[in-house]
Amino acid sequence: MKIIGIGKNYVNDKSEIEAIKTGFQTIFVKANSTLVTNNKNIPFPKITNQLVYEVELVAKIGKQGKDISLEDATSYISEIAIGIDFTAKDVLTKSRDKKGPWALAKGFDGASPVSEFKPVSDFPELNNINFDLKINGESRQVGNTDMMIYNFAEIIAFVSSYMTLEEGDLIFTGTPASGVGETAHNDHFQASIEGELLLDFKMV
Template sequence: MKIIGIGKNYVNDKSEIAGIKTGHQLIFLKAESTLVTNNKDIEFPKITNQLIYEVELVAKIGKQGKDIAESDAASYISEIGIGIDYTAKDVLSASRENKGPWALAKGFDGASPVNGFKPVSNFPDLNDINFSLTINGEEKQSGNTSDMIYNFVEIIAFVSKYMTLEPGDLIFTGTPASGAGQNVKGDHLQASVEGELLLDFKLV
């Protein structure tokens, strides 16, 4: 099972999309061991002092596919859930100083909590899904998929040019352009899709 992420994929103003959209999507992979499910609390990682949260919708792949056409890509999504793409910013900064990869900064245990997967049929318009994140009762991020630079089908078509998508693969599709920030031990995170609370855990 692969965990695939896409970076820098939302704008605050839809008018920005045309100028940004070059076709070169920013894709990265996360280790399967980053995954945390069933709203389990997460032990604050010892490897970082700068734990950065990003709430994202997560597409689950339902069937195998390679070189998928955009016109067919939606049929490869079986479910949609919500998760947090965590980054150890200090680890990332140290890696970047040596022109290194993102692997350790994105691939530590607990870096991908997800929950609340619903059949894709529950979402009649993939380009109009609302989601949000609150921390300790205060809303920190909110977004709508209409603000994506690359939408679900464009991501799937692009990724499948390079790697075969398999049933159960998860694609983190990007975070709203504003509101990502730093977590501390004890924070309580709650993420919702269309107003329904689906992800609910604490950093302990």
């Protein structure tokens, strides 16, 4: 099982997409040990003083595929969930200063909490899914997949041109362009898809 993320994949205004969309997507891989399920609370990681949250829809791959066509790509999605892509921003900045990779900044234990999954059949319009994040009861991020630069099909086709996608792989599909921020000790995260609360945990 792989955990794959896509960076900078949402806009605030659809008119921005044409200028941004080059065809080459920003892709990274996270360690399996980053995954947290069943709404378990997460210990605040000792390796950072600047923990940044990004709420994202997560697509689960239902069958193996390589060099998947754009037309067939969404048939490889079996389920959808909501998750948080946590980044140790201070670690990332230090790595970038030396032209280093993102691995440590996004690959620490607890960096990928994910909700229960819903069948993809629950979402007849993949390009019109609403999702949101509240922290301590306050709205922090609101998104709709219509604002994606690269949609689900484009992500899957692109990634599969480089690596075989296998059953059970998870793809974090990007965060809304606004609302990303820092996490504090004891923050209470609640994330929903189409108004249904699915992810509910504390950073302790």
